[in-house]
Amino acid sequence: xxxxxxxxxxxxxxxxxxxxxxxxxxxxxxxxxxxxxxxxxxxxxxxxxxxxxxxxxxxxxxxxxxxxxxxxxxxxxxxxxxxxxxxxxxxxxxxxxxxxxxxxxxxxxxxxxxxxxxxxxxxxxxxxxxxxxxxxxxxxxxxxxxxxxxxxxxxxxxxxxx
Amino acid sequence: xxxxxxxxxxxxxxxxxxxxxxxxxxxxxxxxxxxxxxxxxxxxxxxxxxxxxxxxxxxxxxxxxxxxxxxxxxxxxxxxxxxxxxxxxxxxxxxxxxxxxxxxxxxxxxxxxxxxxxxxxxxxxxxxxxxxxxxxxxxxxxxxxxxxxxxxxxxxxxxxxx
Numbered sequence: 001x002x003x004x005x006x007x008x009x010x011x012x013x014x015x016x017x018x019x020x021x022x023x024x025x026x027x028x029x030x031x032x033x034x035x036x037x038x039x040x041x042x043x044x045x046x047x048x049x050x051x052x053x054x055x056x057x058x059x060x061x062x063x064x065x066x067x068x069x070x071x072x073x074x075x076x077x078x079x080x081x082x083x084x085x086x087x088x089x090x091x092x093x094x095x096x097x098x099x100x101x102x103x104x105x106x107x108x109x110x111x112x113x114x115x116x117x118x119x120x121x122x123x124x125x126x127x128x129x130x131x132x133x134x135x136x137x138x139x140x141x142x143x144x145x146x147x148x149x150x151x152x153x154x155x156x157x158x159x160x161x162x
Numbered sequence: 163x164x165x166x167x168x169x170x171x172x173x174x175x176x177x178x179x180x181x182x183x184x185x186x187x188x189x190x191x192x193x194x195x196x197x198x199x200x201x202x203x204x205x206x207x208x209x210x211x212x213x214x215x216x217x218x219x220x221x222x223x224x225x226x227x228x229x230x231x232x233x234x235x236x237x238x239x240x241x242x243x244x245x246x247x248x249x250x251x252x253x254x255x256x257x258x259x260x261x262x263x264x265x266x267x268x269x270x271x272x273x274x275x276x277x278x279x280x281x282x283x284x285x286x287x288x289x290x291x292x293x294x295x296x297x298x299x300x301x302x303x304x305x306x307x308x309x310x311x312x313x314x315x316x317x318x319x320x321x322x323x324x
Contacts, residue, residue: 029231073307113302119315143237146272
């Protein structure tokens with residue numbers, strides 16, 4: 001597998017992966033596409049980082065979008081992540097998170113924040129983050145909609161050598 | 163006192179009030195100004211609402227900026243609020259919050275969210291929100307910077323007639 005910054009020709013495959021997961025609302029898909037387009041328009045000039053992950057055959061099997069949390073020092077938000085639903089449990093998601101943590105560490109980030117939903121359909125997502133050391137730090141009841149809480153997962157990175 | 167949408171000529175007075183509070187970092191002031199400029203450029207066409215509050219003499223004594231929280235149904239974020247430091251404890255802040263709640267209610271919003279800081283200098287701010295029925299729902303340790311936690315205050319509005 002290989003992780004690299006997104007380029008223009010990846011766009012349809014990434015949007016397809018996002019859609020196929022079935023985990024995002026129409027509005028979330030629209031915003032995800034918008035952020036990808038902003039990154040493609042001015043690569044390297046955005047605060048956001050968008051990377052894709054390829055399998056051995058060079059097919060796009062996942063993507064991730066993260067960036068600094070505004071008005072914080074050293075906090076990075078994992079805004080979007082998706083792995084093709086037919087390619088789960090093959091280490092792609094874990095590889096993406098490891099890339100994220102390495103990059104945040106390199107940029108002297110201290111804290112990674114992930115917002116997700118309490119809905120049953122996200123149980124696998126929540127377990128995935130928990131297995132990788134992310135801890136539920138906060139919950140806002142009925143945030144996304146009635147019955148759908150916001151969960152905030154955090155991982156505090158250890159400073160170099162700690 | 164009078165609360166009304168911001169207009170171009172209010173800009174310097176509002177930025178002055180924001181600055182005089184001493185509660186905002188340079189970056190926060192910059193972003194607050196940016197949002198005001200976006201609102202002034204296309205009044206009524208933005209998701210954000212920016213209002214000012216005048217005293218009896220017609221001087222700007224405070225301002226507030228709020229808007230729908232992206233990807234939620236019926237949640238409104240109070241992004242910025244400031245009252246001239248020489249005009250505290252005269253009901254301006256409370257009047258702004260009452261305006262906010264009335265407007266959110268009118269637009270069938272369910273929940274108002276306010277993010278603030280755990281630092282000592284914000285103790286008065288936190289007491290102010292608490293007195294008006296906002297409850298600390300979440301805390302993310304060391305969020306803004308080490309030793310400076312994020313606090314999320316929430317108020318769930320009751321439906322009409324409840």
